[in-house]
Amino acid sequence: MSLFESPLYKDSLKLLEDAGSVMGLDPNILERLKYPKRALQVAVPIRLDDGTVKTFQGYRVQHNMTLGPGKGGIRFHPKVDLSETAALAMLMTFKCALVGLPLGGAKGGICVDPNELSRQELQSLTRRYTTEINMIVGPSIDIPAPDIGTDGQTMAWFMDTYSQLKGYTVPGVVTGKPITIGGSLGRAEATGKGVAYCVNFAAEKLGMKVGKGMTVAIHGFGKVGIPAAQDLRDQGCTIVAVSDVSGAIYSKDGIDVDKAVEWVNQRKFLKDLPGVELISNEDLLALDVDVLIPAAIDGVLTKKNADNVKAKIIAEGANGPLTKDAIDIITAKGSFLIPDILCNAGGVIVSYFEWVQGLQNFFWGLDEINAKLHSILKDAFDNVYECSLEYKVDMKKAAFIRAFRRLERAMRLRGLFPS
Ligand code: GLU
Numbered sequence: 001m002s003l004f005e006s007p008l009y010k011d012s013l014k015l016l017e018d019a020g021s022v023m024g025l026d027p028n029i030l031e032r033l034k035y036p037k038r039a040l041q042v043a044v045p046i047r048l049d050d051g052t053v054k055t056f057q058g059y060r061v062q063h064n065m066t067l068g069p070g071k072g073g074i075r076f077h078p079k080v081d082l083s084e085t086a087a088l089a090m091l092m093t094f095k096c097a098l099v100g101l102p103l104g105g106a107k108g109g110i111c112v113d114p115n116e117l118s119r120q121e122l123q124s125l126t127r128r129y130t131t132e133i134n135m136i137v138g139p140s141i142d143i144p145a146p147d148i149g150t151d152g153q154t155m156a157w158f159m160d161t162y163s164q165l166k167g168y169t170v171p172g173v174v175t176g177k178p179i180t181i182g183g184s185l186g187r188a189e190a191t192g193k194g195v196a197y198c199v200n201f202a203a204e205k206l207g208m209k210v211g212k213g214m215t216v217a218i219h220g221f222g223k224v225g226i227p228a229a230q231d232l233r234d235q236g237c238t239i240v241a242v243s244d245v246s247g248a249i250y251s252k253d254g255i256d257v258d259k260a261v262e263w264v265n266q267r268k269f270l271k272d273l274p275g276v277e278l279i280s281n282e283d284l285l286a287l288d289v290d291v292l293i294p295a296a297i298d299g300v301l302t303k304k305n306a307d308n309v310k311a312k313i314i315a316e317g318a319n320g321p322l323t324k325d326a327i328d329i330i331t332a333k334g335s336f337l338i339p340d341i342l343c344n345a346g347g348v349i350v351s352y353f354e355w356v357q358g359l360q361n362f363f364w365g366l367d368e369i370n371a372k373l374h375s376i377l378k379d380a381f382d383n384v385y386e387c388s389l390e391y392k393v394d395m396k397k398a399a400f401i402r403a404f405r406r407l408e409r410a411m412r413l414r415g416l417f418p419s
Contacts, residue, residue: 077297155177313335
């Protein structure tokens with residue numbers, strides 16, 4: 001697969017060019033941002049439980065490191081390829097720039113369905129992948145984190161393997177680690193919490209009240225969707241529908257979020273939860289709700305189904321859940337979009353806190369972490385909102401423009417080597 005082939009890369013380039021032309025981005029900078037700085041493809045052979053050997057394709061892409069070391073998750077998913085990983089790395093560059101972190105953008109992944117592997121096989125896969133990309137990661141080079149299909153356990157195996165290769169413990173090589181081995185309080189729920197914060201900021205701008213009477217539908221009930229649901233439910237909102245790959249469950253009076261969480265934590269499908277009304281994922285996306293949170297994967301709302309969306313606020317919990325066509329359609333209809341690089345930045349913000357705490361060997365309390373997260377996201381949201389008014393553009397373009405302003409300044413100051 002060539003670099004430009006995936007729909008997400010093509011869309012990201014279009015967004016880059018559009019926002020770049022609105023703000024008058026230096027064409028030399030724009031050209032550089034179209035390509036990743038470095039991309040590594042690796043073969044990851046492992047011995048399966050039945051004794052056979054299977055080889056998987058893995059990637060680590062570093063898009064831009066002007067602002068600091070690369071940062072971005074590792075995805076285990078059957079859709080992973082070089083082009084999609086490169087697009088996600090590019091989005092990480094813009095995300096980190098937008099929220100003011102001293103970090104660049106990177107992403108990694110393996111083309112695999114993790115549900116088809118045993119725990120032992122997953123451990124072998126993670127350890128061999130770490131070994132294969134070891135030469136381009138490190139606490140001051142590139143710091144991976146969890147993404148779709150990976151979690152704290154994956155990060156623990158990654159950190160252990162990297163540390164074994166070095167001969168000493170290197171907690172700063174990954175974030176999203178379990179607390180016992182240097183993880184940060186609040187990291188696991190940070191992305192979902194950030195989504196909930198952003199819904200509050202958006203509602204305030206629109207004169208809507210978050211709480212009793214506000215209805216929410218969440219596409220993707222996982223690492224992002226669950227904490228977002230819990231947070232908004234705790235604020236009094238009615239979570240009318242949530243979904244996973246098996247389908248969606250709906251209740252006009254509100255899903256029992258805790259019951260659904262307990263169910264999926266036992267690795268069971270939502271469709272099998274007793275006593276619920278089932279609808280399709282497409283039906284969920286078209287529900288007449290105040291807030292729709294696509295928190296599963298990219299390319300969920302496209303030109304084919306975006307016109308069905310009725311939600312007033314659409315909060316992009318996943319990376320790229322709306323294609324560029326879908327964004328144009330829903331913003332023309334008057335819905336308010338909270339773009340992914342802002343909406344789901346809570347994860348990488350608390351990853352940054354974890355990295356800093358690890359480097360200092362000094363750990364902070366949860367209240368301090370959440371207060372800092374809130375303040376960074378609030379500033380970023382206000383900046384993007386003001387930018388959207390200044391340039392009369394939707395929030396997606398405005399977020400890109402804000403990110404480019406910071407990147408452009410930094411890239412100019414550092415200059416081009418050799419000059
Ligand atoms: N995978 C997450 C993202 O897409 C988090 C990345 C990180 O924490 O480095 O933002």
